[in-house]
Amino acid sequence: MSADMRELKIEAARAALDQVEDGMRLGIGTGSTAEEFVRVLAERVAGGLTVIGVPTSERTAALCLELGVPLTTLDETPELDLTIDGADEIGPQLGLIKGGGGALLREKIVAAASRRMIVIADKSKLVETLGRFPLPIEVNSFGLGATVRTIERTARALGLEGALKVRERDGRPFVTDGGHLIVDASFGRIPDPRALANALNAIPGVVEHGLFLDLADTAFVAGDGEVRTFGAA
Numbered sequence: 648m649s650a651d652m653r654e655l656k657i658e659a660a661r662a663a664l665d666q667v668e669d670g671m672r673l674g675i676g677t678g679s680t681a682e683e684f685v686r687v688l689a690e691r692v693a694g695g696l697t698v699i700g701v702p703t704s705e706r707t708a709a710l711c712l713e714l715g716v717p718l719t720t721l722d723e724t725p726e727l728d729l730t731i732d733g734a735d736e737i738g739p740q741l742g743l744i745k746g747g748g749g750a751l752l753r754e755k756i757v758a759a760a761s762r763r764m765i766v767i768a769d770k771s772k773l774v775e776t777l778g779r780f781p782l783p784i785e786v787n788s789f790g791l792g793a794t795v796r797t798i799e800r801t802a803r804a805l806g807l808e809g810a811l812k813v814r815e816r817d818g819r820p821f822v823t824d825g826g827h828l829i830v831d832a833s834f835g836r837i838p839d840p841r842a843l844a845n846a847l848n849a850i851p852g853v854v855e856h857g858l859f860l861d862l863a864d865t866a867f868v869a870g871d872g873e874v875r876t877f878g879a880a
């Protein structure tokens with residue numbers, strides 16, 4: 648990642664940090680942008696800010712522990728004040744694609760348990776139509792072949808074509824923190840994300856998908872010397 652790109656992520660992270668108040672229960676996202684948030688948050692915690700966070704992945708949990716951000720779980724703290732997370736794409740009405748890092752299931756559970764969700768990103772994540780980024784779909788490994796076929800058929804019925812690929816890492820299937828697999832769906836354009844989300848939700852082998860609709864309240868997007876606010880300020 649270029650230094651400039653990292654700087655944009657830090658700017659967006661700082662804008663989100665301004666929304667964090669003492670005593671808040673936070674959902675803490677996953678990915679390179681969310682990690683910049685953890686770093687600026689940790690500095691504030693070292694300076695005396697009292698917060699507690701629920702991490703959305705083992706990776707985020709490890710970074711929080713390393714930097715001294717206090718953690719809890721959704722079992723101990725089932726209601727959160729604010730979740731701050733990155734995104735792979737930010738589309739109209741703050742519809743998102745997430746899951747490029749494979750954390751979409753925990754991210755969605757944590758976002759849904761939060762009163763407010765803020766998305767932080769650099770401007771490359773803004774799109775007019777979701778779908779250029781391959782949509783991550785988390786599936787149970789049982790019945791993988793059948794589930795992939797059903798996803799394919801379902802997508803085709805909605806007019807969506809494109810390769811479905813089981814995600815790999817180092818030549819082996821990528822396994823999520825929840826022990827599932829990811830199918831990346833290269834649809835190119837998803838003109839009706841809600842229809843696709845509903846259809847995917849109805850497939851038994853699909854555990855969750857990376858379409859985050861009606862979850863994000865605000866996005867802070869850095870680029871061209873400013874941080875733009877989308878949604879509720």
Ligand SMILES: O=C[C@H](O)[C@H](O)[C@H](O)COP(=O)(O)O
Nearest residue numbers: 678679680746747748749750
């Ligand atoms: O599973 C990963 C998450 O959804 C990330 O928030 C998303 O992939 C964006 O990551 P990054 O900030 O590294 O672009």
